[in-house]
Amino acid sequence: MYQYDTFDHALVRDRVSQFRGQVARRLAGELSEEEFRPLRLMNGLYLQLHAYMLRVAIPYGTLSATQMRRLAHIARRYDRGFGHFTTRQNIQYNWPKLEEVPDLLEDLAEVEMHAIQTSGNCIRNTTSDPFAGRAADEVEDARVWCEIIRQWSTLHPEFSFLPRKFKIAVSAAKVDRAAIRVHDIGLHLHRNDAGETGFQVMVGGGLGRTPMVGKTIREFLPAEHLLSYLEAILRVYNQEGRRDNKFKARIKILVHESSPEVIREKVEAEWQAIRDEAVDLPAEEVARIRAFFAAPDWPARPDAPAALAAARAKQPAFDRWVKANVAPHRTPGYAIVTVSLKPVGGPPGDATDAQMDAIADLSERYGFGEIRVTHEQNLVLPDVAQEDLHALWLALGEQGLATANVNLVSDIIACPGLDYCALANARSIPVAQDITRRFADDDRIGLIGELKIKISGCINACGHHHVGDIGILGVEKTGEEFYQITLGGRPDDKAAIGTITGRAFAYDEVVDAVERIVETYMALRADGEIFRDTLTRLGHDPFKEALYAAD
Amino acid sequence: MPLIKDGQVRQDQWRHLDDDEALPKDADAVTVSLARWERNETELHDWNGRLGLRLDSGQLAEQVGDTAQRFDLIMIAFPAFTDGRGFSTARLLRARYGFTGELRATGHVIRDQFFFLQRVGFDTIELADPAPAAQWAEAMTEVSVVYQPSNDRRVTIPRARWQTPAAAE
Amino acid sequence: MQKGAKGKSRVLTANRLRDGLAVFLAAGGGWVADIHRAQVAIDAEAMAALEAEGRAAEAAQHVVGAYLIDVAAEDGKIRPLRNREQIRAAGGPTVPGAVADPGAGRIRAA
Numbered sequence: 001m002y003q004y005d006t007f008d009h010a011l012v013r014d015r016v017s018q019f020r021g022q023v024a025r026r027l028a029g030e031l032s033e034e035e036f037r038p039l040r041l042m043n044g045l046y047l048q049l050h051a052y053m054l055r056v057a058i059p060y061g062t063l064s065a066t067q068m069r070r071l072a073h074i075a076r077r078y079d080r081g082f083g084h085f086t087t088r089q090n091i092q093y094n095w096p097k098l099e100e101v102p103d104l105l106e107d108l109a110e111v112e113m114h115a116i117q118t119s120g121n122c123i124r125n126t127t128s129d130p131f132a133g134r135a136a137d138e139v140e141d142a143r144v145w146c147e148i149i150r151q152w153s154t155l156h157p158e159f160s161f162l163p164r165k166f167k168i169a170v171s172a173a174k175v176d177r178a179a180i181r182v183h184d185i186g187l188h189l190h191r192n193d194a195g196e197t198g199f200q201v202m203v204g205g206g207l208g209r210t211p212m213v214g215k216t217i218r219e220f221l222p223a224e225h226l227l228s229y230l231e232a233i234l235r236v237y238n239q240e241g242r243r244d245n246k247f248k249a250r251i252k253i254l255v256h257e258s259s260p261e262v263i264r265e266k267v268e269a270e271w272q273a274i275r276d277e278a279v280d281l282p283a284e285e286v287a288r289i290r291a292f293f294a295a296p297d298w299p300a301r302p303d304a305p306a307a308l309a310a311a312r313a314k315q316p317a318f319d320r321w322v323k324a325n326v327a328p329h330r331t332p333g334y335a336i337v338t339v340s341l342k343p344v345g346g347p348p349g350d351a352t353d354a355q356m357d358a359i360a361d362l363s364e365r366y367g368f369g370e371i372r373v374t375h376e377q378n379l380v381l382p383d384v385a386q387e388d389l390h391a392l393w394l395a396l397g398e399q400g401l402a403t404a405n406v407n408l409v410s411d412i413i414a415c416p417g418l419d420y421c422a423l424a425n426a427r428s429i430p431v432a433q434d435i436t437r438r439f440a441d442d443d444r445i446g447l448i449g450e451l452k453i454k455i456s457g458c459i460n461a462c463g464h465h466h467v468g469d470i471g472i473l474g475v476e477k478t479g480e481e482f483y484q485i486t487l488g489g490r491p492d493d494k495a496a497i498g499t500i501t502g503r504a505f506a507y508d509e510v511v512d513a514v515e516r517i518v519e520t521y522m523a524l525r526a527d528g529e530i531f532r533d534t535l536t537r538l539g540h541d542p543f544k545e546a547l548y549a550a551d
Numbered sequence: 552m553p554l555i556k557d558g559q560v561r562q563d564q565w566r567h568l569d570d571d572e573a574l575p576k577d578a579d580a581v582t583v584s585l586a587r588w589e590r591n592e593t594e595l596h597d598w599n600g601r602l603g604l605r606l607d608s609g610q611l612a613e614q615v616g617d618t619a620q621r622f623d624l625i626m627i628a629f630p631a632f633t634d635g636r637g638f639s640t641a642r643l644l645r646a647r648y649g650f651t652g653e654l655r656a657t658g659h660v661i662r663d664q665f666f667f668l669q670r671v672g673f674d675t676i677e678l679a680d681p682a683p684a685a686q687w688a689e690a691m692t693e694v695s696v697v698y699q700p701s702n703d704r705r706v707t708i709p710r711a712r713w714q715t716p717a718a719a720e
Numbered sequence: 721m722q723k724g725a726k727g728k729s730r731v732l733t734a735n736r737l738r739d740g741l742a743v744f745l746a747a748g749g750g751w752v753a754d755i756h757r758a759q760v761a762i763d764a765e766a767m768a769a770l771e772a773e774g775r776a777a778e779a780a781q782h783v784v785g786a787y788l789i790d791v792a793a794e795d796g797k798i799r800p801l802r803n804r805e806q807i808r809a810a811g812g813p814t815v816p817g818a819v820a821d822p823g824a825g826r827i828r829a830a
Contacts, residue, residue, distance in 0.1 A: 007708040014694045029781045052740035097739040151698045157670035161635025238639045278700040285709045419813030
């Protein structure tokens with residue numbers, strides 16, 4: 001993975017020292033809260049319901065064992081012993097003290113981490129495929145370009161005061177594991193017919209109040225022009241994005257109101273004017289960055305070892321875990337393991353400091369000291385020898401990290417909701433916990449198969465409910481918590497926004513409602529179908545009937 | 552209004568004319584709004600003194616175009632410091648439309664934007680309260696390295712890495 | 721003048737600047753985490769006075785974002801009317817923070 005040089009270190013250290021000065025000025029009253037707020041947001045520090053919240057960047061969801069240990073230390077030293085992994089591959093701490101945040105950031109800077117631009121109206125963390133560099137279906141490691149974007153977008157003098165936040169995602173694989181079509185800019189790295197590597201460029205995707213799937217404005221952009229093209233898009237957005245209404249300020253509104261063709265023309269015109277200027281990187285710099293993502297030297301390990309099959313046959317629990325949590329690796333003898341942070345009854349995506357330390361150790365013992373964060377709030381150990389899967393499973397079990405539910409009904413994505421977030425209208429974590437308790441049986445969830453439930457506590461949709469098979473949106477009605485259900489959302493190459501089923505459900509009705517949906521699917525599905533297939537085949541009516549028949 | 556230029560507080564030498572105000576006989580440096588300039592008055596074209604242009608935040612560089620070169624001063628307004636359009640306007644007036652005169656930021660900008668303002672090409676900042684002027688020097692050096700090119704002369708990190716191989720270690 | 725102050729009881733809440741914790745303006749002055757110690761205002765004048773104290777505390781860099789919330793106050797107990805404010809007054813999430821700490825959560829009163 002990428003390693004900082006003296007320049008990268010200098011920037012992050014300067015930024016910490018700059019923020020330290022800003023905090024001091026704020027505490028001394030030289031900066032008002034109104035002036036300080038955008039500055040602290042640009043360093044990822046929110047003021048939430050109970051306390052401040054700090055969002056630490058995990059660039060394109062990749063971190064080293066050393067960095068994970070430091071995140072554990074942060075949780076212990078500055079917080080209440082845990083962190084929350086987010087739907088943008090970052091981590092959030094819920095209890096930092098403003099006066100301690102500069103020290104916290106300094107501790108992060110020592111291990112090449114920061115909280116720069118994880119909030120505010122600027123370019124945020126560029127996210128990517130958690131299997132990048134390890135999956136067989138990719139063209140090249142998408143993270144090379146994510147790192148290139150990260151550097152270009154950091155403290156960009158022209159684009160730090162945009163109309164609104166700006167999110168970019170990159171995928172280089174056949175299967176989109178980065179939800180690129182619901183980002184402000186989605187980039188799909190692929191090869192054209194001439195064998196050249198370049199990007200399909202989509203703009204104007206996004207969730208929130210007005211969810212939209214991104215529109216392709218360029219089918220193929222040669223990879224070496226990426227930064228100049230991004231600069232063109234950002235310049236059009238910075239100049240023309242709406243600033244009159246916070247809820248209409250994202251680029252998706254600009255694309256929708258102008259039309260994708262008009263935006264394409266403007267971007268292309270701007271790009272033609274700047275494409276030969278200095279912003280694109282020299283080839284040697286791209287090569288230098290690419291070298292950090294070179295594949296590790298995987299020692300030869302047996303593929304499909306007999307011991308693995310024997311262990312699976314002997315222990316059904318282990319077999320279930322392999323089925324759900326283990327994905328094929330591009331190298332024979334290896335596997336990609338997703339570590340579920342969704343135990344029954346647990347808050348989705350949370351990990352204690354002890355668990356973070358354990359994962360760091362396991363990434364070194366069973367891998368090359370690298371860990372990934374998924375946008376579905378799980379972690380990944382990307383280089384586990386198949387021979388080691390059983391030992392890893394046992395070790396994870398000791399830490400409460402062996403839940404065999406990845407992509408299954410209890411692998412729920414949920415925002416922090418009203419338990420933590422000042423923007424929320426309803427709680428999401430207890431709903432998730434209740435659903436996992438209802439679907440606690442391992443055999444049952446295995447039978448149900450792949451089914452993504454995503455829960456948001458408000459219309460900002462940080463839980464990505466719009467793109468869940470079952471989406472749940474918390475709302476406040478007459479002072480009580482209610483939950484709207486949507487069906488049919490997808491974040492991948494066939495990205496779709498879910499549609500509402502009907503009236504919202506009260507807090508004590510919603511888990512029953514979800515179970516009715518699942519039971520309806522189980523009763524009606526054809527051989528080999530997963531939930532999404534049955535829904536597509538039959539439409540929403542049977543599910544609506546099941547939900548509202550008693551009304 | 553006092554100005555900051557290169558970290559020093561200076562007095563404004565320009566007269567800023569309303570749209571209906573006649574050209575003064577006793578001044579040699581006046582600014583007009585873009586709306587007035589676009590009215591194409593003969594008196595403005597015949598004016599021998601220094602001429603400046605005032606843009607509000609929604610008046611983009613392309614609207615001025617190469618005409619920018621006609622002016623000695625262009626003022627770009629920031630109605631709120633969160634309105635970042637002026638950064639693009641400045642960037643383009645210099646880099647695309649050949650403006651070499653003074654670029655001045657007016658309205659609401661905060662000290663923590665000084666570095667960005669300078670990078671995209673602003674020379675002066677008009678401030679209601681001159682106190683932040685003392686912080687200019689500090690603001691210019693707070694962040695010692697930059698990743699992306701802009702209108703300033705700073706060598707970007709990607710370029711610096713390859714100028715001297717040893718520098719990247 | 722406070723809008724709709726008639727018949728309402730209100731307390732003033734904010735977040736402490738230094739550590740961000742939710743606090744309430746106490747009877748007798750000072751800011752406390754325990755809502756039961758908050759100063760209750762029952763008429764427009766008292767509410768305006770609370771808000772003035774809030775502004776002063778903001779200006780003194782002690783708190784940020786002071787605002788009034790509706791409460792029910794009886795038997796020495798103060799209970800916010802709004803769900804959101806109840807959660808906030810409880811001082812933490814209604815659920816445990818993480819898997820390894822199942823006993824530490826506060827259960828929201830029905």
